[in-house]
Every structure is written in C-alpha cells, then in structure tokens.
Amino acid sequence: MYRASGRIMQQLRHRMPAPEGRLAVSLAAPALKTFTLRQQQRHEQVRWTATSTVSSKQVTTPPPRHDWNRAVSEAERIVGYPTSFLSLRWLLSDEIANVALHLRKLVGSAHPLMKTAKHLLYNGKNTMQAWGLIVLLVSKAAGHAPSVPDVEQDKSAGVLHSQRALAEVTEMIRISHLVHNSVVNLQSSTEAGQDAATYDDMSFGNKIGLLTGDYLLGHSSAELANLRNQEVVELISSAVRDFSESEFIGERDEQNNPLPYKPGTFQRPSLSVAVDFNEHDVMTPMPIAQVLGNPEQEWECRNILNAGSLLGKSCQASLKLAGQSEELQRHAYRFGKHLALAWQACLDAEPFQCPTLPLDTTFSLVSAPVLFHLEHDPSLYAQLEQGKQSVDNIDYDKIHKAVLAGPALAKTKELQRKHTAAALAVLQHFPATDARQALENIILAMQDL
Numbered sequence: 001m002y003r004a005s006g007r008i009m010q011q012l013r014h015r016m017p018a019p020e021g022r023l024a025v026s027l028a029a030p031a032l033k034t035f036t037l038r039q040q041q042r043h044e045q046v047r048w049t050a051t052s053t054v055s056s057k058q059v060t061t062p063p064p065r066h067d068w069n070r071a072v073s074e075a076e077r078i079v080g081y082p083t084s085f086l087s088l089r090w091l092l093s094d095e096i097a098n099v100a101l102h103l104r105k106l107v108g109s110a111h112p113l114m115k116t117a118k119h120l121l122y123n124g125k126n127t128m129q130a131w132g133l134i135v136l137l138v139s140k141a142a143g144h145a146p147s148v149p150d151v152e153q154d155k156s157a158g159v160l161h162s163q164r165a166l167a168e169v170t171e172m173i174r175i176s177h178l179v180h181n182s183v184v185n186l187q188s189s190t191e192a193g194q195d196a197a198t199y200d201d202m203s204f205g206n207k208i209g210l211l212t213g214d215y216l217l218g219h220s221s222a223e224l225a226n227l228r229n230q231e232v233v234e235l236i237s238s239a240v241r242d243f244s245e246s247e248f249i250g251e252r253d254e255q256n257n258p259l260p261y262k263p264g265t266f267q268r269p270s271l272s273v274a275v276d277f278n279e280h281d282v283m284t285p286m287p288i289a290q291v292l293g294n295p296e297q298e299w300e301c302r303n304i305l306n307a308g309s310l311l312g313k314s315c316q317a318s319l320k321l322a323g324q325s326e327e328l329q330r331h332a333y334r335f336g337k338h339l340a341l342a343w344q345a346c347l348d349a350e351p352f353q354c355p356t357l358p359l360d361t362t363f364s365l366v367s368a369p370v371l372f373h374l375e376h377d378p379s380l381y382a383q384l385e386q387g388k389q390s391v392d393n394i395d396y397d398k399i400h401k402a403v404l405a406g407p408a409l410a411k412t413k414e415l416q417r418k419h420t421a422a423a424l425a426v427l428q429h430f431p432a433t434d435a436r437q438a439l440e441n442i443i444l445a446m447q448d449l
Helices: 002-015 018-060 068-078 094-106 112-121 133-140 161-180 198-225 228-248 295-321 325-352 367-377 378-387 396-405 409-427 434-447
Strands: none
Touching: 018 378, 068 133, 068 434, 094 198, 112 161, 112 198, 133 161, 133 198, 133 295, 133 325, 133 434, 161 198, 161 228, 228 295, 295 325, 295 367, 325 367, 325 396, 325 434, 367 378, 367 396, 367 409, 378 396, 378 434, 409 434
16 A cells, blocks of 8 residues: 555656646645545454454354364374274285285176275275274273283284284174175076176176175184184174174065064064173173164164174273273273264264265165154155065155155264263273373264264
C-alpha cells in the first residue's frame, strides 16, 4: 500500500512542471492520506473478521480423529519392527514366491481368492496383518516373570522370542482360515460348476487356495510345536477347532455362505446367558444352542468362534509363555475377544455407511446390521430365502435400503462402542506403559473409522 503511494508521488513529480507539480502534490496529499487511512481501516476490519471466523470455527470444531495408519506405525515401532509374516524372509522364500507367481494367473478372474489377497495386502482399516501386532503389544504391556532366562528375551523390543514366534503363528492361522474360505464349490448343480467359460479359472483358484491355506496351517503347526509348551499348543489348537465349529451354525447356501435363522425358529433365550467359553477351561466348547434366537448373542457367538477365540487365546497364550498369573492371562483373553468383536462390528457397519450400495458390492447376511433389522422387521426374511440356493440371487440393494431405514445401523454402532469400552476397561488391569498406550490408540482409531 505504501509502495503504491510512493510510486504515485514519483509519477506526479516526473510528469508535471515543477511549480504546478508541487501544487498538485500538495493538493493530492490529503486525498492520499485519506485513502491510506481507509485502506488501513479496511485491512484491520478484514483481519478482525478472519480472526473471529477462525475463533468461532475453533469453538465448533469436533475433536481430532485418530489416524489408523499412524497408530499402527507407532505400535510397530514400540515392538521393534513390523510383525506381519509378510516380512522379508517370507517374501524371499521359494514357497511364497511360487504362490505369488500362480496368483498372477488369476488376475482378471472372479475367484474370491483374489479379493482375499487384495484385503491381505491392502494397508488400511481392513488390513488382516495387525493380529500379530496386538499379541506383541499385549505381551510387552504385561511384561514377563523375573524367572525367564535372558537368552529368551528380545531386550530391544521388550518381548520374548517365543512370543514373537507365537504372533507369527497367530497371523498364519488367521490367514490360512481366510484363504480356505475363498474356495468355491464347483459341484455340477451350482452355477459355478455349470459355467464352462470360468470353470478352469475357478478350479485353478481352488487348487491355489487349498495348497496355500494348507501350507500356512501346516507351517504354523510346526512353529507352534517348536514352542515346546503343551498348554499353549492346547489353547491355539482349540482356536482352530472353533474355526471349524463356526462353519456349522445355521443354514448355508450351496457356496457355504452363512444365512441367518428364520425369526421365531428358536425361543428367545434369557439375556443372562453368557456368550463365552468357560474361563477356567477354554477347551470346553461354547454352548451354542443356548444363545440362538437373540440377534446380539447369536452374532457374538458366531464371531467369537470365527475370530475372537483366536485373538483372545493368542493373547492368553503369550502371557502363559511369559509366566504371568492366571488372572492376568484371563484379562488378556477378554481383551483380545472384545477387541476382535469391536473390530468385526466396525467392518459389518462399513457397507452401510453410504446411502447407496456401490456397484457389485455385497455384504454378509449374518452381519450385525442384518440380524438387528430381522429382529425389527421379520418380513425381510422373505428376501433372504431367495439365497438358499445361492446368495447371488438376493437383491442386496433392497436389503441395504431396508437396513438404512431402520434402527439396525445405530444398534450396530452401539454394539461396537460396547465392546470397545469393554476392551478399554480390561486394559486398565495392565501396567501403564507405552505398549498399553499404543493399544488404546489403536482402539480409539478403530472407533473413528
């Protein structure tokens, strides 16, 4: 502003004769002064308005959201390095290299194995690689007994070598289960078995899925045996049993996709029935028949068997390797179980965050929003009955709109908050360390997804 005024003064001096120029400048000076004062006042007014706007925005701005990727990166730094079995030594092994080579042949096909591989490698909120990280963070948060020899300790990371091996075993078992679930039924009565154009791709994908899943499960069994702890072997073996048991709850279509129970099939149980294993003997199977008929308890039963059992028992086994007390081991199991259930509730709600269902997108028919909506509106089951032969026959868009119109999504978010709060409450039984803080950050970041 002041530079512009100077340039005007110079132009007036050079362009006008001396006497008249001085007179003109003397006459123009008050106008320039008035113009300058007005510009200053306008500038101050704009600056005050901008400051007031920023201040008002600061008052109404919601609290900052927790970043999932940052929380995971900080947690990996605490335990030493990335915990996934997709480490350098695995990626350079001949077996994994052969699997990757054969998977390239399935690119462009519709085999579910490709979707599983995408979610496995995707570095986001759906990543399947954080299970081992949770086990190591629980291990470091709890510490180990003084009787553990120094040779068994990884002092740079604050965990035991056996606990790190257990974390890799947990991830291998989890991913082998997901890969096995990608196998497609190719019986002649199914649509996949009758389509000659895609039969070869589906058959080849099944072979790769079976061999890869079997290899991971077999290698995890060998690594588990190398821990030389019978109680840990029993715990993890019972989690593998729970995977199988989860496949026999309720009806299935021809592709073995789960279908919900028809409303009114079972008598509604008492809400006092606990949905969990016997804390004093986790080898005892879960009483499934006592929880059928209640959407929340049925959902918890399915997902404890399908996910919560492995994460909870792996956390419990890691503290058993560290020589911790039975009470702290039970707290570790509860934390892993509630964290897995909160995680699953978050994933179940994800397809219903948008007002319209994206093209070629489906969701589980036994997810929490669908089960809650069946309780609210049992007439929706008529749409689900069309999927008894194949879930592809179901109008997912219609079910999506019906769920959004009811209270199911709000109940699902409340279910997530319930298990998130339970996981945070159990975490208070562990010492206040950076590992415990990292676990809290992961839980809060998951809640903000």
